[in-house]
Amino acid sequence: DAGITQSPRHKVTETGTPVTLRCHQTENHRYMYWYRQDPGHGLRLIHYSYGVKDTDKGEVSDGYSVSRSKTEDFLLTLESATSSQTSVYFCAIYGTGGVYEQYFGPGTRLTVT
Amino acid sequence: AQSVTQLGSHVSVSEGALVLLRCNYSSSVPPYLFWYVQYPNQGLQLLLKYTTGATLVKGINGFEAEFKKSETSFHLTKPSAHMSDAAEYFCAVTSGTYKYIFGTGTRLKVLA
Numbered sequence: 665d666a667g668i669t670q671s672p673r674h675k676v677t678e679t680g681t682p683v684t685l686r687c688h689q690t691e692n693h694r695y696m697y698w699y700r701q702d703p704g705h706g707l708r709l710i711h712y713s714y715g716v717k718d719t720d721k722g723e724v725s726d727g728y729s730v731s732r733s734k735t736e737d738f739l740l741t742l743e744s745a746t747s748s749q750t751s752v753y754f755c756a757i758y759g760t761g762g763v764y765e766q767y768f769g770p771g772t773r774l775t776v777t
Numbered sequence: 778a779q780s781v782t783q784l785g786s787h788v789s790v791s792e793g794a795l796v797l798l799r800c801n802y803s804s805s806v807p808p809y810l811f812w813y814v815q816y817p818n819q820g821l822q823l824l825l826k827y828t829t830g831a832t833l834v835k836g837i838n839g840f841e842a843e844f845k846k847s848e849t850s851f852h853l854t855k856p857s858a859h860m861s862d863a864a865e866y867f868c869a870v871t872s873g874t875y876k877y878i879f880g881t882g883t884r885l886k887v888l889a
Contacts, residue, residue: 668820695875704786706867706881707821714875754820758875764809764828766869766877768820 667691668769670755676775683742685772687755689735695758696738697766698722698730700751707754713738745776779804779870783880791888796840796855798883800868803849810851811869811877812842821867827851838862863887 667690677683687696695714699707699722709722711730719730727749729741742749755769784799802808809828813821825836832844838861842853851868868880 699879704881707879709876712875756821764871765811765823765826767823768813770820771818 668755668757668767670753670769670772672772673770674773676777677745678777679746680744683745683774683776685740685753685755685774687738687740687769689738689757691757692735693757694735696732697756697758698728698738698740699754699756700724700749701754701771702751710740710753742774745774747776750774750776779808779872779878781868781870781878781880783866783868783883785883786881787884787886789886789888790858792860793857796853796858796862796885798853798866798868798885800842800851800853800880801849802851802868802870804870804872806872808870808872810842810844811871812836812840812851812853813867813869814838815865815867815882817864824853824866858885858887860887860889 669688671686697712698710701707708724710728713719713732731739753772756766758766780803782801811826812824814824815821824840825834827834827844835841840855865882865884867882869877871877
């Protein structure tokens, strides 16, 4: 168990509303990631963080922002949710248990109606 | 730039038959390669990894994969499929940095 939790696990929201997803780790790891998983696309990187207040964009960052004010928490915000952001969102950390491995949280299923 | 291609979005095998899931990669630097498994409604779990050294790597649940540089492949195999192997499998590559590239996944179905 890599000590990663995500909240909420499920959420239904309406188009145009802001949504924040939380990832919490107990491993004190520097790198944290947000991915989205969609059928036929695998996992695509949204944003990642390489330290407190240090973040950068991934390949599908439009419409998303992130923040990391503490090592253990990495927040993903959809400023104004759209139906195209309906997806399963996974948080991951880097390096637990060995060289170069990423470990994943249980995921958040977000539905935008 | 790095990329990963998984051939076959769906694979069906009979219980007890060989499992072969294909992964080809592209990388301009020596790659580190991974296979992850995802069971329904769960996150991804690491099955096995290749970083350096022995090109045949063994993972959990009887799976193994062989790194073939000449073929730019890292195919996942298991000699005898079990019903519990039904899941989605993802191949991933990194150059040793913090950024990973994932394949689009292969859903394995095991027939009784």
